[in-house]
Amino acid sequence: MRPGTLPRLLYGTPNRPASYAEHVATFGDLTARADLLDELGRAGLTGRGGAAFPTATKARFIRDQRGHRKFVVVNAMEGEPASHKDALLLATNPHLVLDGAESLARAVGARDVVVAVARDRTTTVEQVTRALTERPDRGIDLELQTPPGRYVAGEESALVHWLDNNESLPQYRAHRPVVLRLEKHPVLLDNCETVAHVGLIARYGADWFASVGAPGQPGSALVSVSGAVEHPTVLEVALGTPLAQILAAAKADPSPRAVLLGGYGGTWLAARDLAVAYDLRSLAERGATPGAGVVVVVGRASCGIRETQRIVAWMANESARQCGPCAFGLPAIAQDLARLRDGGGDARDARRRLEQRCGVIEGRGACRHPDGVVRMVRTALAAFAEDVADHEAGRPCAGARAGATVASVPRLEHERELVWE
C-alpha cells in the first residue's frame, strides 16, 4: 500500500471477497508487533461504531485487566438500516478485519476472537465463514457468532450479553468505564471498521495511517451515503474531506434540504450547515459527529419532519422495552411527530410536548438508544425550523403527505415478531 492513497480498507474488488492468498499478495504478511497499542495511540485511531472513543485507550484498559483469559469481539452487527460499510468491508477484505482482530487479541492478551454478524445478513455470514475456513491457524481462536438482527443487538452490552446468555438485551451499568465480560472474562469490543484499520496500522504504522487525512484528524473513514442520491453507496474518504465533496461523489441532490449525519441516533444538519469538513473536530463545531459513518440526504421534494417521524417510529419499535422512559417515551414522541407532520391545530401543542418529552427521556435508559433518538429529534426541530413553523401554521409542504420518502426504514407493518434470542 502506497502512503497517501485511497482506498485502503476497500482496496480490491468491491463485493468479491479477497481470498487469503490474494489478501497476502496485496497487503503483505502480518507480523506481530510488540508496540501495537502505542502505534494505535500515535495513529490517533478512534472507534467507528458511533462514539469515536480512542481505540488505543480502550485496548490498554482491557490489557491492564487481570485474568488468565480475555476475548476480543468484532462488532459487525451494523444495525443501522442506512449503514452498509461493515458488510461491504467484509465482502471485500474480510482478512483485513481478521488480521486486526488477531493483532488486538495478541496486544491485550486474548486467545479468542468472536466476530458478530447479524444472522439475517446471510451473505456476510457466508463470506465470513469462508474467510475463517481458508485462513491458516495463527494461534488465535477465531469464531463467528450470529445474534438476532435488531438495532439494539449491536449495542455493546447487549451483544456481549447475547454471546454470554443468548439474550440481546442491553445491561444496566451503574458506573463507567465498564469492563464487558464474557464467561466472566474481560472483553475488548470494537467495531468492524475500527478493527480493519488496526489490521493496516499493524502492518504499515501510524505515519502511514496519517498520510491521508487532515491535521489532527488522521486516516480514512467509510461513509454510507443514501437518501436523495443516484445510488446509495459506501465511500472511503480521508477525514477532513469537505462534506459537499462526499455528497457530490455520491451524486446527491445538488440542493438538499438537510442531511442526517452519523446514524438514526445522529444529528440533522440544515442546508446552511453543509459547508463543513467531514472530521470529528469540524463536525463537533456544528454539534454533529461522524457517528457510524451514515449520511442520509433529504431533498426538497421530501419533508424532513415526515422522515424524522418514520425513523423515530422505527427506533421506538426497536426499543428493548426494558426501561420505562424508552419503552413509553419513544412511541410518545413518534406520535407527537406524527401530529406535527400532519400540521394544523394539534401541531403547536405537539411540538411543545415533543421538546418537553425529549428533556424527560434523555439519560434515563440502561443504554443510549433513547438518547440517540432525542438528539436526532432535537436537531430535526432546529434544522427544519422553518418547516416546523409552516406545519404549526397549518401549511405542511406537499412532501409531508405524499411523495418520495428517502430514509431507509424497514417497513413496520412487515416487521416480524420481536426476536431477542
Add this chain to the structure above:
Amino acid sequence: MGVIRHGEFVLRVDPVQCDGFGHCHELAPDLVDIDEWGYPIIRREPTPLADHQSLRSARYAVRGCPRQALHIERVEAPAVPPRRA
C-alpha cells in the same frame, strides 16, 4: 446524631429493574419526581450527606422500593477551588 458528614450523595435508579409504580416518589418527593408514565425522575444534583432530612427520605425510598432498583451513591463534594496565588 450531631456527626457532620462530608460529601454528597445521589440516588440512582436501575431502569431495567424499575417497575414504574412510583412508590419512591411518595417516599422521597423532594428527591424523586415522576414522569407521565409513572417512572421516577431522580434529582440530578447531589445532595449533601449533612442534609439529614433528605438522606433519611432517600433511605426510606431505597428500603421501600419493591424491586431493589434504587441505590444511594456517595459522591465526593467538589474540592475547594485553589486560591489564586
